[in-house]
Amino acid sequence: MPKKIIIPKKTQMLGQAPADRINNFNEVTWGYTEEQAMAEAGRCMECARPGCIEGCPVNINIPGFIKLVAEGDFRAAVNLVKETNALPAITGRVCPQEGQCEGLCALGKKHEPVGIGNLERFVADWEALQGNLHVPIIAPATGKKVAVAGSGPAGLTVAAELARSGHSVTVFEALHEAGGVLAYGIPEFRLPKAIVRREVEFVCSLGVRLVRDFIVGNTATVDELLEEFDAVFLGTGAGLPWFLGIAGENLAGVYSANEYLTRSNLMKAYRFPEYDTPIAHGRRVITIGGGNVAMDAARTALRLGAQESIIVYRRTRNEMPARLEEIRHAEEEGIVFELLTTPVAFHGADGRVTEAECIRNKLGKPDASGRSRPVPVSNSNFCIAADIVVIAVGQSPSPLIHRTTPDIDIGRAGAVAVDEKTMKTSKKGVFAGGDVATGGATVILAMGQAKIASRAIAEYLRTGEW
């Protein structure tokens, strides 16, 4: 292989300046131009044993598609990506690349890794611009019917895979809009909703029937679905928000991140009163947590007009689970980080929150997650004034389905117990995958599990064997 000249820095995507973007909900970054994409693709060393593929949960042929980008054959590049990943426009934007593909990129050992996520996003956006989405071949109808509960990345992936193999698929979604967290959780400025709608339309174009306003468990139980369908896939996510269980948490003005983001994203409260759903426009907003959800909430607060948006996180920046890019964008936008800090109570006046009482921590020994445990420093209490508090400390699967279908076993932290090789649950004919099986995880993991489930469902439909 000819020796390459190494370019140490990743090609940066252009985008809105921080001072501008905090005043609107438009996407922050604009993506690569064709020239930028080809230049970035040129940085790849085409490794013989590419670590990047190993780091990708769905094992995309990364050097393969990057080579095609470098050669300017974007059509072939996107087709290659789509062989293993149906939603590249989304994963390219939201995957935690630094912990996955880019984390294992050989170039990253000494320099910045190849911008794999940016390139993936580029080829997907390029394809969308061409207009003529290439429609895959659909196998002849099998006569088998599958019900999918939930239209997040897991549900959409299973629906698309099974529809392609000729099965008749119906997706039941509790909300009035499909897409799961992609629609209600992740803000427009990070993942434009037009992209989500495009992917949903694509899945429907494969013959998948989408039924909205349908809460599996309530509108029909899993057992009732099994009377009509040959198999059921649960892709209902992890929608139950966690609270801290501290004093003052029920004061008006204390939101779960799910509520705050659902109001803004799904219900378009940022366009109130053109849209009816209100959201409080705090002047000082505190967000508790250090993951993507917390970054999304804190940055939404800025865009809703907050003068100060403060993130309170119990460990240090190094332990924050959010994507690096989100932390960087949040810092650029002027979000204040109160690190090594834990709220212990919220105080209010007339029933409305006015401040968060916090305690400082120091880092102790690593805990089960391998990250250093925060240890409270006694007598370090102090207060941060706030008119809005958003709690973004995690979520777990909703007990809604379990309550009506007790023979689906529940495992750790409220997640549906599955056999990870097949995603089978304890109930015959019922499979599960994505956040409902893992607890809050990532889009690409949800899709990876959905793939495994699709193969097992197809096998079950063929043989009838459990």
Next chain:
Amino acid sequence: MYRIQKKQILSDTVKLMEVNAPQVARKARAGQFVMVRTREESERIPLTIADYDKDAQTITLVIQGVGKSTMEMCRLNAGDEFATVSGPLGQPTKIENFGTVLCIAGGVGIALLYPIARELKAAGNRIITIIGVRTKGMLFWEERMQSVSNVMIITTDDGSYGRKGVVTEPLKELLEERGDIAHVWAIGPAIMMKFIAETTRPFNIPTIVSLNTIMIDGTGMCGSCRVLTDDGPKFVCVDGPEFDAHKVDWNNMMQRLEFYRDEEQAALEHWRHKCQMDAAAAGVKEKDA
């Protein structure tokens, strides 16, 4: 889309609508509710399933216009459609034979209590009803309520009909006079339910209320509807909507209900202005034609 099959005017502010919603009608039970959205831009509004008809595939909604969203709904007519009707949500009412049950309704609560009173009666209970309205013009379904009640008392704030005063006065008298009241059921504005809870508490009589907190999804994923109870924080949409009135932290619930008062006012003004503009524009068009 969910078509309105029939509309009936119950009072100036309260309208009844039969809505085509086969998937809800099939599963609905008394005490459950639906989330309803009028248009693409509308908020999701929780409304009780006042009645349902599996064969006709319809559910009955009774809507009181109190703010922008419900007033806009009240203006819809037969043939119009709702963008969203999802459910049934929440826990169904647990009907038992308790003996003598006191049912109390205020405002739109009359329509919501009626199916519960009917089922309680069918289960063998003796039913005493107290209905409270501000003024006579807001009363509806008097005969219907009478038909499921052994005793019925009506109060109006202004004395224009029945007894002058609020529902807690006859309630207190009944509790003092009769020793046979086993259960109290109350549906109405939060403030009314709070005072009913305070009235029955010293008598130690189990009191069930249907809470009307602010909701978004109605499926347990946002926590907007949470209330504090003696058993810890609860989500009204999945753990309720019915709760033991004596365990609810009423002040906290009412403070949370008030949170968007300024925004609600702004929404109402924005909408009224838009309606006027639309009407004016329509007027101009007519003149042009």
